Amino acid sequence: MTNESPPSYDSIKNNKAYKPSDEQQRQIDLLSQHTPVTELSAVSSNAETKYFDLLPSFQMFQSILRRDDRQFSEDLRSRPPGYEENNRSTNISRIGSIDANLNEVSSRLNEINLQQEYELQNYIADDVGLSPVMSQSQGEPNVNQESYGLSPLDIIDSLAKSINSPIDIQIYVTKDIPHLNMNNQLETRLKENTNGDFVNGYIIITNKSNKPIDFGLFTVSLEGAIKQKKYNKVLLKKYLKMYDLAASYGYTLVPNSAGIEYEPFATDLSDDCQIGLPDDRTLLPNKKYKKFFTFKFPNRLLDNSCTSNLLSHLIPPPSMGVDRSCFQNRGEAIELNKALSYGFLNIRGTPLLTRDYSFDDTSISYTIEAKFIDKKNSKESVSHDDINKDDYIISRSMQYFLKFVPKEIQHSNLKIYQELKNSITWDLICKQNDKIEKEINERLNQIELSIDELKNKNLLIHSQPENKKVNKIDNEPGLKSDTCEIFGKKKLFSSHSKIGESFMSIQIPNKTIPYSSPRLLMKYNEDFSLYYKDPVDLNIELNFITSESNTKPPLISSIDINLICWSYIAEYPVPFEIGYDLFYNNYLDNREDTVRSNLQIIKDQVSTYIDFVNDSNLELSKGSLMYLNSMKSLGIKKDNIREYFKSTRLDPHWKVQLDKKFHWKSNINSPLTIINKNNINLLPSFQSCLAGRLYCLEVNVKFKGMEGNDNTVKLDIPITVG
Template sequence: MENDNENDFYEDVLPSFEMHNFMFNRSIYDTEDIRQSSLPQYDELRSCPNAQAAATTEEQFSPLERPELLVLNNLESLQTISLPLKVSITMTKKFPVFGQPYEEESPLRCFQPGEMVMGWVSVENTSQEPIPFEMFLVSLEGNITVPISGDRTSAKLHQRTFLRTYDISACYHHGSINPTPFVISRCMMVDPFDHANFGFPPDQMLLPGVTHKKFFAFRLPNHVLDTACDHELVEHLYCPPTYGVDPVAHGGKALELRVNEALGYGRLDAKGSPIVTNDSNDRGQSVSYSINLRILGRPLDSYKKFYKQDTTHDYKFIVLKDMSHQFRFTNREIPEVYDISSLQSQVEKVESEINDLMAKLEERGRLIEIGVTDPKELDRIIADKYDAKKTIEPAINQPLPPPSAAHKVKLGKRFLKSDADFEVLIGSDPTTTVSSFGPEPLERIALLHSKSSTSSKASVSSRQVSRNSSLFDATSDPTLPTEVDSELHNLSISLRTSEGYLPHNVSVKLTLKVINIHSSYAIPLVFNQNVPGDFYSPQAFLKMNRKFEHYLQQLRDLASKTDQRVPKRLYENLLCLNGLRYREKNYEFFEKQQIQLEWNKTDSGHEAIAQIPVLFSKDKVRTYNLLPSFQNCYLVRQYMIGVKIGNNETINVPIRVT
């Protein structure tokens, strides 16, 4: 079997019941010692790790009923200490083979959905004493950060893990799994290539001076599970591209990264460092993907010498070592959104729910004032009045705007210095798209490393590519592209007039408007291609913020007077729309154009239809990273093209970047 075909033969192995409980179903209150030298026999009675013997205390809850008690759902809240363990994560171009050399993956590679991320993790005990561990976890993770407040200088961040999946064969468990076509060997055999032990001993002890390693492989998804979106919106489930820089990566050092204009990116001289590009992110906003290694332990006196100043011995599990290795990811397979109600109607739906609740609370307050105090009686009266009314009133279905939305404006005296009036319509439809692209120098270097892996010559080591790398190596290869290859489309423009003056050409200037929207509460909206250009403005969002701030204060007052709680989902929607932050950046990436017009006679006058090519100036976008449009529960990236005809005001047309 050829080694190049491992992607076609890689297997998925489902865990046994015992393995699943040991790895994924353990409670943070689990005190049972389930270490064992071998798996139990099928006829052996063994209690589940969740079946606590002392189930009489308040802490003993089943994680099946309360998933928030699972160890894997509490990793961020566990205390962390740093034991003398040397750990590493290495990504490779091919799946590692036992006893054979490997080639490291370039840190500049940008992965896409469906591709495999492969490599190995290792741990070495550098102390003079054996170190026990309880869990060894290798995961693929996607994380998002947004500022909690609208203040750009705020250091407070909301962090959310939207993707976390584990490689069972790479994690520690009782037994061995070889989910590849290659024979790896059994646990604790020494790899003759690097003299590392494959796997771990059954007593879960890391001996002094001994290195252990495990192989991992993950297939990158296009979208995540529906549980990742609190509102169960399908449009929020597609994996967004890498965006910005994780502010907490490498102890916060990554936040200080700056783009080297000669390279088109910036990175730390450290393995697994995030890469910063000119992608128009705002401070505190980021989407990152990484391979993570976590080693967990149980309460042991031997750990005390490694406690931090604020470490307490009151824990059930503790993080002995935590490491992440970031990589770049993009997703050009996010579909367009046209078959959903307009943004305005979505906002009005939330308003309607708020008004319904306020009406019920006001009625409850009036009933309490006249002496009705029994809660059941209050609920019955309000339900009879409002729920019955709701079933009688017919639902009003607002028509959806057509896929092709026109933007009308009047062009007056300033248009070509004439006194004639013109009406212009600029079409916005599924063909109004622009292909995403990365910084040209970065793409060239990444392609160079990709080509070197298949060349018979000695490959360029990924360690040589740093923030100080030279571009001259790339220019020596005539097969490398000399410019960014980006598929571009046109804007359709229609000019109508009843006047007799018909110009032969018009000057058109385009501007790229990059829009970032974020909230520290789950966004209940879907941003679609039917959005009118005037909705995307600081004024429109500020008006919405103030409106929902007023609603929020009213609801709080009514809830306090009636001793009622606002439903959690509605309350968080209120907080989101009150704190939804909008920021727009404009870029002059296009050259001014002269568009030729051919006029046709109509019943009301004349009409000219022309196409405006969306042509980027390659010099201006050389180091820019144009990301695909995306949206999830906390962060939205959208785009508009500003069209300025003659000396008139700019017309904003939403576009989609794929």
């Protein structure tokens, strides 16, 4: 797939076809004499340069970056044999050895049982529930870890971090593709990235000591993570990890994907940095090294990012909240500036705090990560099948936080309507419960129980009521409010009394509400400007019913529209999409607080299963354990945002019809005029395995009438923000 060139790239001056270096051209010439490959050469065309999305092969990634323990004990101080044009036999022999090594690596890979790169898959059963396995990292709270592989790269997120290191790492993100020997303009912290955006820049590494320092592995990656801080532990899910093979340390020269051309180990005259890291993996005293990087935000995550293969969970979620543990816990000091409506640290790469109504203990972050990984005792070598986090350490690391806002938001008012009408979330929960009960019964059939024991256990696990679907949907795809009593004066000098009843029906908007952020962010990021979005109107059918022929509908005081934010988090992956019926379709008719009672019913059912499983010493499948833990840890938060839309005041046109009573109707078109008075950051709607955000409009039509009486017809309408 072809992508357009990054903007602001001096098109004529720097738009040159890629030219291999002298050493690379010698290899091309050599290989072309023995294999039927087409000779590579620089071709001048008058067309604009195009960039292609090409993923490296797994073998390339394995051989360059994800290497085993042997690389930490290699002696790289002596130069390796060189390729000489007058010694073709030696060259052919070396080519053969490379092929043999690649074949060996490929063969070994086929024998590896690759584990999913997922930190929340290891479980244990205890007397209080089913919990993730935790392990202690030096200098950090408890962090749950993934299964170990054959390379230190597999356990990089579980490694302890060194507190003191003479190595300094600085990450610089530039507005455009950086050039050598010139000062490059840096990107502002207000930049908002979206799907398909390029992130360019460079990293400067300095050995600030007076002694040479050896290093084992250096990686540069773009990562996305959900982090939850719960008491003395941190739950971490890395759902995105993209390595730049050119920016990381490798045994070979990998061309920069943005086309930055340079001679290896040359000096950048703008800052006196050596380009690239030394081949012998030794940083000289007080010397600066530079590495260029280029990343592109993906449109989709890899399939293994969601164990349930849900499409909505494979869309990268927006940045949300702030990682308070960043920069050695200095993120705790970030406060919201009331004038700017955002806050940050006074250091490069700081995360940006906005009023986005996130959970206090949860953050979704995108960072550029630069890390040096070393072996604690470089003289010892371990087995390839015995990679242990206690053998390695992150000797130095640095982060640069990027703000990300996805632009691909799927919206279907018909889909939302069907979810509410069919109570799709409750249906999925019931199916999960049926699956667990079937699995429990299968386990019980494998053990010998008395009739009384079996009866008691069956009574225990079947103690919850069946699902009851509730909906208030009359006309597709619209919703109907509850009926509200309206009070007023029947005559000029009469007392206040009930004069009728009112309700309304509203169609679910067929457009998305536009994303917005604090004004300065919106001004800098014009791509997300509200003015580029189509306006959204609400079609309201207002009804007033009275038994008095001389009673007309009272005047409307105002139509106020507030935003309702529904946020959820879980410590374990939620295996289905959460629909609006969880918030608005009551499981039982005799409960007033719909969300609280619904959530309590779910947790009671799950606790019953967990207690039963633990009491019976039963082993459930990993999928069932994941579901039980996710529902047990599920948390829901509701925020009511006022003064985001402009209030409407109007005098509607009423039509009356006789149907035993006098039934007045008025069709109102109410525009959603955004004022964002409190300067909030309205995140796009999203759902991921561990966190999500859904929105509704709270529509309040207020009639004039007796003071002290609400006289307000209310209805919540699901909407999508994007």
